[in-house]
Amino acid sequence: MLNSRLAAVETASKHMFNETTEVNAERAIHIFNKNVFSISKMRDYLPKPTFVELKSAIDEGRQISRELADFIAQAMKTWALENGATHYTHWFQPLTGSTAEKHDAFFEPDSDGSAIEKFNADALVQQEPDASSFPNGGIRNTFEARGYTAWDPSSPAFIFETGAGKTLCIPTVFVSYTGESLDYKAPLLKAIASIDKAATDVAQYFDKAVTKVNASLGIEQEYFLVDLALYNARPDLQLTGRTLFGHMSAKGQQLEDHYFGAIPERVLAYMVDLENEALKLGIPLKTRHNEVAPSQFECAPMFEEINLAIDHNQLLMNLMEQVAIRHSFKVLLHEKPYSGVNGSGKHNNWSLITNTGVNLLSPGKTPKNNLMFLTFFVNTIKAVFEHADLLRASIASHSNDHRLGANEAPPAIISIFLGSQLDEILEEVESARVAKKVKADANLWHGIPKIPDLKLDNTDRNRTSPFAFTGNKFEFRAVGSSANSALPMTILNAIVATQLIEFKNEVDKQIKKGTKKDLAILNVVRKYIKDSKAIRFEGNGYSEEWEIEAGTRGLSNIKSTPKALDVYVKPESLELFETLGIFSRRESEARHEILLENFFKKLQIEARVIGDVVTSQIAPACIVYQNQLIENVKGLKDLGLNKEAYSSQLNYIERISKHVNLILELAEEMRQARKKANTIDDIREKAIAYDEVVKPFFDEIRYNVNKLEKIVDDAKWPLPKLRELLFIH
Ligand code: ADP
Ligand code: MG
Numbered sequence: 182m183l184n185s186r187l188a189a190v191e192t193a194s195k196h197m198f199n200e201t202t203e204v205n206a207e208r209a210i211h212i213f214n215k216n217v218f219s220i221s222k223m224r225d226y227l228p229k230p231t232f233v234e235l236k237s238a239i240d241e242g243r244q245i246s247r248e249l250a251d252f253i254a255q256a257m258k259t260w261a262l263e264n265g266a267t268h269y270t271h272w273f274q275p276l277t278g279s280t281a282e283k284h285d286a287f288f289e290p291d292s293d294g295s296a297i298e299k300f301n302a303d304a305l306v307q308q309e310p311d312a313s314s315f316p317n318g319g320i321r322n323t324f325e326a327r328g329y330t331a332w333d334p335s336s337p338a339f340i341f342e343t344g345a346g347k348t349l350c351i352p353t354v355f356v357s358y359t360g361e362s363l364d365y366k367a368p369l370l371k372a373i374a375s376i377d378k379a380a381t382d383v384a385q386y387f388d389k390a391v392t393k394v395n396a397s398l399g400i401e402q403e404y405f406l407v408d409l410a411l412y413n414a415r416p417d418l419q420l421t422g423r424t425l426f427g428h429m430s431a432k433g434q435q436l437e438d439h440y441f442g443a444i445p446e447r448v449l450a451y452m453v454d455l456e457n458e459a460l461k462l463g464i465p466l467k468t469r470h471n472e473v474a475p476s477q478f479e480c481a482p483m484f485e486e487i488n489l490a491i492d493h494n495q496l497l498m499n500l501m502e503q504v505a506i507r508h509s510f511k512v513l514l515h516e517k518p519y520s521g522v523n524g525s526g527k528h529n530n531w532s533l534i535t536n537t538g539v540n541l542l543s544p545g546k547t548p549k550n551n552l553m554f555l556t557f558f559v560n561t562i563k564a565v566f567e568h569a570d571l572l573r574a575s576i577a578s579h580s581n582d583h584r585l586g587a588n589e590a591p592p593a594i595i596s597i598f599l600g601s602q603l604d605e606i607l608e609e610v611e612s613a614r615v616a617k618k619v620k621a622d623a624n625l626w627h628g629i630p631k632i633p634d635l636k637l638d639n640t641d642r643n644r645t646s647p648f649a650f651t652g653n654k655f656e657f658r659a660v661g662s663s664a665n666s667a668l669p670m671t672i673l674n675a676i677v678a679t680q681l682i683e684f685k686n687e688v689d690k691q692i693k694k695g696t697k698k699d700l701a702i703l704n705v706v707r708k709y710i711k712d713s714k715a716i717r718f719e720g721n722g723y724s725e726e727w728e729i730e731a732g733t734r735g736l737s738n739i740k741s742t743p744k745a746l747d748v749y750v751k752p753e754s755l756e757l758f759e760t761l762g763i764f765s766r767r768e769s770e771a772r773h774e775i776l777l778e779n780f781f782k783k784l785q786i787e788a789r790v791i792g793d794v795v796t797s798q799i800a801p802a803c804i805v806y807q808n809q810l811i812e813n814v815k816g817l818k819d820l821g822l823n824k825e826a827y828s829s830q831l832n833y834i835e836r837i838s839k840h841v842n843l844i845l846e847l848a849e850e851m852r853q854a855r856k857k858a859n860t861i862d863d864i865r866e867k868a869i870a871y872d873e874v875v876k877p878f879f880d881e882i883r884y885n886v887n888k889l890e891k892i893v894d895d896a897k898w899p900l901p902k903l904r905e906l907l908f909i910h
Contacts, residue, residue, distance in 0.1 A: 186901050189414035193509075193905075209460050216340040217463040218260055226256035239334050242374065250302035250332075257338055258300045261349040262287065266340050269300060271308045271330040272350040274365040274665060275315040276775050280495050281355075283310045284348055305351060306332050315355070316778065317363055318771025327358040333366060336492045339462050343503065352492055361768050365667035366488075368763050372674040373488060375761045379681035380533050380557070384541065386688070386702060387553040393536040396674055399484030399654075400494045403525035403662050404501065405477050405513040406448060406909060411901040412511040416794055418906075421787050422515035422580070422663070425879065426794070428887035429521035430904030432475075444471060445909050448478065451508040455480070458500050464493045474522035475907045484530060484654075487674075491667050494527070498663075514663040517583035519903060520883075524584040525662035529669060532654040533557060543653035544632035551629050555610065556684070556702060559709045561655060562597055564680035565648060566713035568672075568757075569595035570737055570748040572648070572657075575672035577745040577776070579783040581661035585740070593745075594731045594738045595659075596718040598646030604719055606630050610703075611710040629703070645722030675763050684709075742780050743868035749773045777868045781858075784871040788855050791882055795848045798899040799886055800841050806894045807837045833892055840885045847885070851878035 214221075224232050231252045238245050245253070261269065270282040289299045308330045315328065330353035338351045355364035362368055373396060380394035412418050417425040444452065452469045459466040465483040472479050482493060498514060505512040517524040533541040541557040544550075565572060573595050576585070585593040599607070609630045643649060647659035660669050684705055691701035715734040720727060731738060739745040748754055750773045758764035764772065810830050817827045824831070858870040890898060 184896065184899065185414050186899055187896065189410045189901055190905055192410035193408040209456075212457060213460045213465075214463040215461040216264070216342065217461075218257055218338040219463065220337070222260060223253075223256065226260050227252060235334070242335070245306075245332075245334055247302055247306075250306050254300055254302045254305040257305065257349065257351075258287065258298065261338075261340060261347075262298075264340055264347065266347040266349045268346065269304070269349040269351065271310065271332075271353040273310075273330050273353045273355040274495060274667065275355055275363060276318075276365065276772070276779075277316060278663070278665060278779075280499060281310070281315070282348070282350065283308070287349075308353070310355075315363060316775045317357065318774040318778075328355060328363055329358070330355050333370065333488075335370070335486075336489055337463070339496075341462075341496075341499075361765065361771065365491075365665045365671075368768075369488060369491065369667040369671045369674075371761070371763045372671040372678070375678040375763065376533070376674040376681075379678040379685075380541065381535075383556060383560075383681050383685055384535055384553070386556075386698060387549065388535075388537065388539075390537050391535045391539075394541065395534050395536075396487040396670070397484050397532050397534050397540075397654075398487040398490035398666070398670060399481065399530040400490055400666055401479055401481040401526075401528040401530070402494065402497065402501075403472055403477060403479045403527065405474070405515075405518050405525065406451065406505065406510045407476065407513060407518075407906050408909065409506065409509045409511050411906055414901050415906070416798075417787075417790050417900075418511075418513070418518070420790050421783070422513060423518045423583075424520070424903065424906070425787060425791050426799070426883055426886045426890070426900060427519070427903040427906075428890055429519075430902065430907060432904070444469070444478075447508065448909060451505060451510060452478070452480070454507065455501060455504045458504055459497060462493075462496060462500070464497055464500075466497075472523070472525075474519070476909050477523065477525065484532075487531075487670055491665070491670065494666055516578075516580040516661040516663060519907065520583075521903075522907070526584065526658055527660045527662045527664060527666060529657040529660050529666055529673075530651070530654045531657060531670070531673060540653050542650075542655065548629055548631065551632055552699065552702060552706075554632065555629070555706055558603075558650075559607070559706050559713075560680045560684050561677055562599075562716065563684075563709040563713045564676040565595065565597055566716035567680065568676040569716065570739070570745075571672050571676060571754060571757075572669070573737065573739055574745045574748045575669040576657075576659050576661060576664065577742040578661055578664065579742060579780050580663055581659075582740070582742050584661065585659060592645075592647065592722050592727070592738070593740050594722070594728065594736050595647055595716070596722065596731065596736065597655075597716050598643045598649040598719060598722075599717060600643075600650060601719065603632070603650060604717065606632055607710050607717075611707055643719065643722070646718070647722065671763065675757065675761055678761060679757055741869075741872050743777060743865060743872055746773055746776050746780075747865075749776075774864055777864045781864075781868045781871040784876055785855065785859075787879065788851055788871075788875050791879060792848045792852055794900070795844050795882060795886065799889065800845055802897050802899045803837050803841050803889050803893050806897050807834055807841075809894070810834050810837075836892060837889065840889045843885045844882055844889075847878055847882050851875060851882070854878065 220236065223235060227235065231249060234249055235245065235253060238249070266287070268284040268286050270284045272280060272282050275281050287298055287300055289297055291297045309327060310330055333352045333354055336352035338349060340347050341350050354362065354367040354370065356362050356367055376396050377394050381391055384391040384394060407418070415424065417423065456466045459482070466480055467483050469478065469480050471477070484490065485493065501512045514525070516526070535541065541553065544554045573593065647657070649656045649658065657669060657673065660666060687705045688701045691704060692698055696704070715736060718727065728738060749769055755766050755769050758769055759766060810833055814827045814830050814834070854875050858867055858875055861867040861870055890902065
């Protein structure tokens with residue numbers, strides 16, 4: 182029988198030039214938002230007073246009345262049917278990490294045999310999906326077992342098109358019968374409300390016209406592409422999203438030729454197709470380029486309001502997979518599909534923008550704006566300093582563990598890079614000199630150093646920092662490529678909101694005591710600069726020296742997920758989330774449990790795949806080749822040749838024996854370790870056992886398999902090799 186790997190390689194090459202590389206010339210402007218029930222379409226499809234009411238409800242985050250919902254449901258249905266949708270679904274983001282949908286048909290047979298349309302306010306506003314199979318951290322075991330999805334009017338409905346037809350998707354939150362959130366979106370919306378309130382209150386020190394602050398987010402998404410046929414011949418990629426075996430090809434990323442290289446034509450065709458599909462769904466994809474590793478790429482939309490940016494990123498990930506199949510590719514969103522080349526992240530570019538159109542993180546042109554900028558800038562730094570462990574927890578996952586602290590950036594140590602200009606300005610503001618100048622100068626503003634125009638080139642040099650200031654936004658780079666950004670962004674907005682509330686309390690206290698407002702602000706800003714110094718680091722985040730220095734600065738360096746997650750259930754965190762109304766104690770505990778469960782289950786799957794592939798594919802292939810060598814040696818012996826004539830063969834026979842024996846033994850030992858871990862009841866202990874006892878077998882087995890890969894007949898090797906997976910032509 183033909184080796185499945187060779188069959189895959191054969192198929193892969195056949196696909197190479199089959200694909201259409203024709204660039205879709207349709208102008209972006211014509212297709213943008215084509216499949217979205219956008220504000221402008223609402224205006225067209227709704228009676229004017231209804232539209233006005235809806236718009237203000239969305240802008241102000243007010244609840245939408247039943248009557249209004251009925252109008253909207255009618256309008257949405259009309260638009261969807263006109264555009265060929267046959268089904269509708271509530272689209273939500275359960276804690277599984279992907280999105281979920283349950284489709285219902287718009288039409289239902291009537292008793293007299295005709296069909297009636299079935300979509301009204303009830304169907305729009307609330308649904309009850311069969312939720313028993315979504316993670317709930319015990320919430321639904323003790324309470325009523327139902328879960329509800331509820332419409333989020335702040336994110337527009339859209340039509341998702343697949344080969345099987347068109348479906349109207351309605352973005353929703355997912356909550357339990359008793360109101361506990363079971364998804365990513367509900368807490369995010371609460372965190373957005375918290376940061377809005379806290380930032381607005383502080384912004385009013387500077388400008389009374391500010392009545393709303395929106396968090397904005399631009400997400401850069403890194404990914405790998407691999408040929409679909411080759412992917413299908415790798416059970417490890419199929420089941421875990423990463424290669425669990427395989428030695429690095431002779432050429433990896435060492436020549437650094439991919440990053441600036443031309444995008445292969447076949448990949449470009451995929452990107453163009455993806456961009457067109459994304460534009461139709463209102464996702465403003467702007468940039469595309471190669472990344473550092475071979476077959477690694479990046480795409481990034483223009484930044485948007487944070488809730489929409491996150492929905493769009495979730496949708497984009499679905500689209501990427503869907504469009505890839507058309508081009509006989511598989512998209513790998515895993516943080517580390519291949520050991521030995523760079524992993525993938527999802528850079529979260531975050532800023533705060535007021536209703537008056539001012540970016541609070543953009544250094545101002547006037548001295549007064551400078552103080553406002555400094556206030557928000559320094560409060561963010563202080564928030565990250567105070568709650569670095571929460572931020573670390575927010576990006577923890579079994580897959581991101583391969584990037585964080587695994588000698589590849591960004592490190593598990595949370596630190597902030599500001600760039601030398603801003604670093605110096607903070608030093609100056611902190612120094613006594615400024616205080617004197619400010620006191621001496623009746624006009625406070627002139628005492629504050631002017632922030633020069635920042636050039637992006639000057640600010641974006643340090644790629645080793647997990648959290649960097651890049652001109653007019655902070656960029657959280659440690660987020661994993663497969664993550665839902667909602668979690669890290671919930672945490673970031675929550676900690677900055679808490680910090681701003683505390684800031685306002687301190688400033689108000691000083692004002693009450695008679696200090697002038699501006700001086701009070703500056704006093705607290707200066708104190709914060711001093712207090713949060715340890716989190717600022719301008720050097721190489723990947724270096725060993727930094728790890729040591731961070732230790733002396735008292736910064737945490739938590740390398741594994743189960744331990745990083747501990748902070749979620751610390752009393753301070755429970756209180757922080759409860760005070761802001763983002764997570765109740767029960768919700769925090771439930772999430773902690775879900776994340777731990779997800780962690781060990783993923784390792785459990787990896788362990789099983791390794792066991793299966795080693796025993797049923799790799800060992801048998803090695804034995805077949807070894808038998809061939811044995812035949813060869815016997816034959817040479819029969820010919821009367823002496824031992825020197827076949828000493829290399831004997832050596833190979835021995836080496837194959839050694840490594841095959843080892844991998845089979847290790848696989849069995851790993852199975853025993855897994856069985857033992859499975860008996861542990863405490864979920865944290867179980868996750869730690871998987872991490873510390875089961876997982877170390879993975880690398881040991883990989884090491885021995887890779888030795889075999891190098892000496893066994895290439896034609897007999899059962900898995901596509903990394904050199905085949907990594908290079909797209
Ligand atoms: P780089 O690779 O240099 O970090 P990119 O241009 O690939 O930069 O991505 C930058 C991302 O940051 C884009 O999504 C962009 O829209 C977004 N962005 C720019 N300004 C802001 C801002 N004020 N707030 C949030 N995101 C922003
Ligand atoms: Mg970036």
